[in-house]
Amino acid sequence: MIKNITRKVLREVEETVSSVGICDICGKEFNYKPRGREKIAIYYHIRTGHYDWGNDSCESVENRDACCDECLSRFTQEWLKDADVIDSDSAYIEIHKDLHVLEETDNEMRKGGAE
Numbered sequence: 001m002i003k004n005i006t007r008k009v010l011r012e013v014e015e016t017v018s019s020v021g022i023c024d025i026c027g028k029e030f031n032y033k034p035r036g037r038e039k040i041a042i043y044y045h046i047r048t049g050h051y052d053w054g055n056d057s058c059e060s061v062e063n064r065d066a067c068c069d070e071c072l073s074r075f076t077q078e079w080l081k082d083a084d085v086i087d088s089d090s091a092y093i094e095i096h097k098d099l100h101v102l103e104e105t106d107n108e109m110r111k112g113g114a115e
């Protein structure tokens with residue numbers, strides 16, 4: 001899951017700090033690579049659910065993030081073996097490849113910035 005946290009920093013500037021993305025499968029941080037002043041990570045957003053409950057089916061929706069192909073594959077295989085999924089005739093899994101950008105906020109990176 002990715003959470004955006006607003007925190008107060010020095011000089012009373014409010015900034016939105018995007019926190020590090022964590023893989024819901026292996027529990028590790030996404031694989032960030034530097035890109036200019038930012039760090040970027042490719043990850044998979046996985047949504048699962050089913051339509052077995054009619055109008056209440058929205059309650060079956062679950063969201064997870066996977067950091068790599070291996071975690072995605074591991075989750076997909078476990079999902080296919082899940083008894084609820086086997087019993088269901090409308091279970092679905094959606095996979096979206098996505099990019100997470102982590103903005104660099106430490107002082108080192110701010111030197112020479114706009115004053």
Ligand SMILES: [Zn+2]
Pocket residue numbers: 023024025026027028066067068071
């Ligand atoms: Zn992972």
